Amino acid sequence: MLLRAAAEFLGRRPNATQDEIAEAVGVSRATLHRQFAGRRALMEAVDALAVREMRSVLAGARLDEGTATEALRRLVVATQPVSPFLALLYSQSQEFDTDEIDGDWAEIDEALVAVFRRGQAAGEFRSDLSPAWLSDALYCLVAGAAWSIKVGRSAVRDYPDMIFSLIVGGVRRP
Amino acid sequence: MLLRAAAEFLGRRPNATQDEIAEAVGVSRATLHRQFAGRRALMEAVDALAVREMRSVLAGARLDEGTATEALRRLVVATQPVSPFLALLYSQSQEFDTDEIDGDWAEIDEALVAVFRRGQAAGEFRSDLSPAWLSDALYCLVAGAAWSIKVGRSAVRDYPDMIFSLIVGGVRRP
DNA sequence: TTCAGATGAGACATTTTTGTTTCATATGAA
DNA sequence: TTCATATGAAACAAAAATGTCTCATCTGAA
Numbered sequence: 001m002l003l004r005a006a007a008e009f010l011g012r013r014p015n016a017t018q019d020e021i022a023e024a025v026g027v028s029r030a031t032l033h034r035q036f037a038g039r040r041a042l043m044e045a046v047d048a049l050a051v052r053e054m055r056s057v058l059a060g061a062r063l064d065e066g067t068a069t070e071a072l073r074r075l076v077v078a079t080q081p082v083s084p085f086l087a088l089l090y091s092q093s094q095e096f097d098t099d100e101i102d103g104d105w106a107e108i109d110e111a112l113v114a115v116f117r118r119g120q121a122a123g124e125f126r127s128d129l130s131p132a133w134l135s136d137a138l139y140c141l142v143a144g145a146a147w148s149i150k151v152g153r154s155a156v157r158d159y160p161d162m163i164f165s166l167i168v169g170g171v172r173r174p
Numbered sequence: 175m176l177l178r179a180a181a182e183f184l185g186r187r188p189n190a191t192q193d194e195i196a197e198a199v200g201v202s203r204a205t206l207h208r209q210f211a212g213r214r215a216l217m218e219a220v221d222a223l224a225v226r227e228m229r230s231v232l233a234g235a236r237l238d239e240g241t242a243t244e245a246l247r248r249l250v251v252a253t254q255p256v257s258p259f260l261a262l263l264y265s266q267s268q269e270f271d272t273d274e275i276d277g278d279w280a281e282i283d284e285a286l287v288a289v290f291r292r293g294q295a296a297g298e299f300r301s302d303l304s305p306a307w308l309s310d311a312l313y314c315l316v317a318g319a320a321w322s323i324k325v326g327r328s329a330v331r332d333y334p335d336m337i338f339s340l341i342v343g344g345v346r347r348p
Numbered sequence: 349t350t351c352a353g354a355t356g357a358g359a360c361a362t363t364t365t366t367g368t369t370t371c372a373t374a375t376g377a378a
Numbered sequence: 379t380t381c382a383t384a385t386g387a388a389a390c391a392a393a394a395a396t397g398t399c400t401c402a403t404c405t406g407a408a
């Protein structure tokens with residue numbers, strides 16, 4: 001779909017012009033503008049798509065089943081396809097402040113926070129790091145892993161372990 | 175200094191216009207343009223400043239002294255003042271491809287990678303995660319912590335522990 | 349085949365951003 | 379004070395990006 005391609009391209013070139021986006025996506029600028037009237041509209045559509053995908057990811061990860069560690073593992077695995085999205089929105093989040101979108105992301109964020117909180121309550125996770133920060137950290141590790149893979153510093157197949165192993169066990173030798 | 179203020183502002187508004195930057199910095203656009211002829215020149219100056227600061231950070235952290243874990247701790251602490259810089263460059267790195275700058279960052283990156291490699295060789299760190307990824311992960315945790323603090327989700331005083339505890343020990347309860 | 353709808357290509361105006369210049373004014377050193 | 383220098387303000391041109399429109403062409407369904 002057109003929107004997906006645009007989102008993928010914007011992940012690499014966040015400041016691309018409409019011309020560049022249209023060319024990268026393979027349509028004329030006229031068509032791009034017909035479907036998304038302006039950059040703002042496009043970014044909002046990308047954001048809305050990311051929200052839908054992320055909701056689907058959360059649903060698929062079944063975060064309330066099993067241990068928090070297992071849920072976290074499923075979550076990380078499920079984020080792989082949408083990681084480039086998140087990386088994009090991460091870098092552009094400063095620009096947009098639409099309220100309903102903020103609400104959507106707050107809801108998604110709450111689901112992540114809840115996993116960490118559950119893990120702490122169950123004694124699986126340490127409690128000296130706030131769930132909010134752990135959620136942010138997971139988010140930026142997802143974006144960072146996507147970036148590391150994109151530039152060729154890491155392999156695609158390592159994605160789940162890169163994130164999961166690090167955030168769960170850290171770098172210290174067990 | 176003017177450059178520092180501009181860099182700080184660009185950390186919050188990466189796509190700001192020259193007008194906005196000048197206003198935020200407190201000078202006229204004419205003056206801004208006299209000192210940095212164009213956006214590209216400004217960004218390169220910001221980048222060069224970040225490189226200098228980062229080199230100073232690395233020197234201060236004495237990465238080859240003590241255990242790798244201790245070195246990592248010193249490194250994290252030392253990055254705090256420059257973390258907003260890194261977050262900015264992280265989001266803008268896709269745009270610029272000046273070779274000498276890439277060389278500088280490659281050199282800095284090598285220093286980070288070396289710490290993790292040393293820790294692995296000494297048996298302090300696990301070896302199933304590549305030093306390159308660990309370096310990327312540290313980088314994006316630094317940027318993520320800066321962001322988390324900026325938006326008020328985390329406290330400034332927690333900065334070192336947020337990053338160090340997580341990357342060393344992970345979220346699993348010891 | 350015919351036709352409605354979508355697309356591509358291009359032209360054009362508008363807006364935004366940037367680059368450049370001029371000049372009055374402020375600032376600080378000699 | 380006097381003078382060199384830097385700055386702010388404003389105007390202007392140039393460039394870049396965007397919004398809009400037209401029209402030929404393509405495509406798929408009836």
